[in-house]
Amino acid sequence: METKNTEDQFEEFEKYDALSDQDIFTKIWTEPKRVFKFINDTQYEKYLYILMIFAGIVRAFDRASAKDMGDNSSLFSIVFSCIIGGGMLGWISYYIYAALLSWSGKWLNGAGNTSSIYRMMAYAMIPSIMGLVFVFFQIAVYGQDYFKSNTDYLESNIVGSIVFWISFTIEILLSLASLVFMVIGLSEVQKFSIGKAVANLILPIAFIVVPILIIVLIAFLVKV
Secondary structure, three states, X not given: OHHHHHHHHHHHHHHHOOOOHHHHHHHOOOOHHHHHHHHHHHOOOOOHHHHHHHHHHHHHHHHHHXXXXXXXXXXXXXXXXXXXXXXXXXXXXXXXXXXXXHHHHHHOOOOOOHHHHHHHHHXXXXXXXXXXXXXXXXXXXXXXXXXXXXXXXHHOOHHHHHHHHHHHHHHHHHHHHHHHHHHHHHHHHHOOOHHHHHHHHHXXXXXXXXXXXXXXXXXXXXXX
């Protein structure tokens, strides 16, 4: 009986191609499909909530920079709101998006549910989360100017400009890596081809953007 149990455990190990916690964070760069298959098959959730907290912080800093919040708010209030507010509430937008991906994926005969997609998204965000290092580095160098619409500080300082563009380029590359991981992970969770996974990512956005564009167009025509 003991031998039979040992054999069953070994078969289970072989079935899931077991990865360690360290493997998840290292092999995802070179073998993302294998890592996402393991995460999906075993419902691996270690560090899930920590990753989503940091993903929320990333989103908050992106929003603060895009909205030039430094024009009207202090550096302390921006950083505080991004870390606390983004960390506490940022995960909500990702969960909603996961639900939309599950819903729209059903139209394409997808196999994933909201929980499995949300789980995948957390680990797909690892590259973007690493980009926080460069965000904090730029904040340390430029201070509140990093969040302002005025970019004169870049033009007047050659070294500062070089630092900015190198950091910015690395952040973009890490964001693109997260997008690639998202496509690969979604294809694994939904049992899609890469093409259908890309379509699945776009559909929820289309469901939101298209109605808004229609409403704006109607409002414009009525006004005219």
